[in-house]
Amino acid sequence: MDFNSILSIGENALQLGLISSLTVLALFLSYTMLNVCDLSTDGCFTLGATVGAVVAIAGHPGLSIVAAMAAGIVSGFVVAFLQTKMGINSLLAGIIVNTGLYSVNIAVMGNSSLLNMNKTETVFTLLKEKLKGTVLEKEYTLIIALVAVALVVVFLSFFLKTKLGLAIRATGNNPDMVRSSSINPVFTTIVGLCVANSFTALSGCLLAQSQKSVNIDIGTGMVTVALASLLIGGVFMGKGKIPVRAVGVVLGSIVFRIVYAIALRFDMPAYMLKLISSVIVIIAISAPYIKSQLPAIKRRISLARGKGAA
């Protein structure tokens, strides 16, 4: 493997890591802050991709981003509405919406499960044109991903410090407190999930446009991959101020993709991605629990041994 190919693998992983970190940032808001595990993430990611693609193919590359995010907001609103106003368990609400979105996504793509954007003008091709002849000519994907991630990180850093942001965090942190305070948890949950899902949809939209195609499976397993990245990010920078944690989450996503790219180089088949992310999520979430159980387990083992000796 020569230096150039390593570089290109690294760059690919970086681009992919940055674009999917938008979904990870969405989960940072919904899962870490609001304490809602939003299982509609897969469908919402695909929704962003399909809506973005359809609008771009119709000839509106700029509008495609806005449309995708708006679609994400609607999807987030439905999930939040089901769990706050219709008495549906929050996990179930996510799964139901996710299932429904499958049909919606195929409908958006015009009864097809695949759309091609080879000749479509997208934000990526627009920037590519602009950069022609400059040093950055080949870096258009990276630039757009970086800008999008930077905007979302800055937005979250400010948003979570506002009165609304604090109320959303309190809703996730101590629901008991919020219920007996003047904060309306229905409102904060709806706003939180709408904002989070707009990022998820943006993430899907950018991924589809950067790889010039979208298929119905583009978002499958995204929620687990993003959770794995989120938890890896937490290991780096899980404590401290919100901006630091948000950057940590982005790093987590990039590290995840780089490790994955390296594993692929060692002949790991590509289809292993989802199994690996599942295992990472299992380890990251269960480790603290198992650690807390360890003293009891040790004691039981030593007791059993004592009995054996006697």
Add this chain to the structure above:
Amino acid sequence: MLKMTGVSKTFNPGTVNAKTALSDLSLHVNKGDFITIIGANGAGKSTLFNAIAGSFMTDSGNIILDGKDITLMPEHKRAKSIGRLFQDPMRGSAPGMSIEENMALAAGHGGWLSSVSRKDKELFRERLALLEMGLEDRMKQPVGLLSGGQRQALTLMMATFHPPKLLLLDEHTAALDPGTAEKVLELTKTIVAENKLTCLMITHNMQSALDLGNRTFMMNNGSIVYDVQGEERNNLTVSDLLQKFKESVGKELDNDRMLLSE
């Protein structure tokens, strides 16, 4: 200030578990009243608070707070004029957020997108200093690091940041060790007196039920069976109170914690 007429609440109606928690309860709280509430286990003391705060909708009756009918108003809207503290000190503040952020939630002025200004921070420091617990120097620390007593004091400060029309204290010192409980109770007295708050306080300590405030309710089976104030209350002793309970209810007071705390 607070007027309840014919308020009833039955949980699980129509089942074997049906429990009438409030039965045709009426009360009239005057502005500036500091009322202590005592009663046996399951007398409906906390249910009364839940009805006032809007944790559930009552089955019948009216609740009027400061001339406004709040019978059907949702809990979070009532919370703008009602401050509330629970026995569990963990219930009133968000452990994963800093003291400053918790205070900001309580201060809550400005629009949804406003954030804490330097002036706000100064104000938070001043208020926290009143607690004399050194919290003003730990503004950036998460609330989860505080002790139960510190958290309850902080909750008290947050609940009264904007003096509420009505303050509900549900045995808010019961889970604290005696020294800390004493301190939080002192703080409560000071804050209530300084802001001339109208306050209802559930307590299991008969002595402090008589020492604190200007009026005492005794509850049983979802109603107020004894309401005492003024001269009569001033001459009352704990044993009088127990006697009163026996007279109005027809049996000995069976709140074990209440008796043990003597």
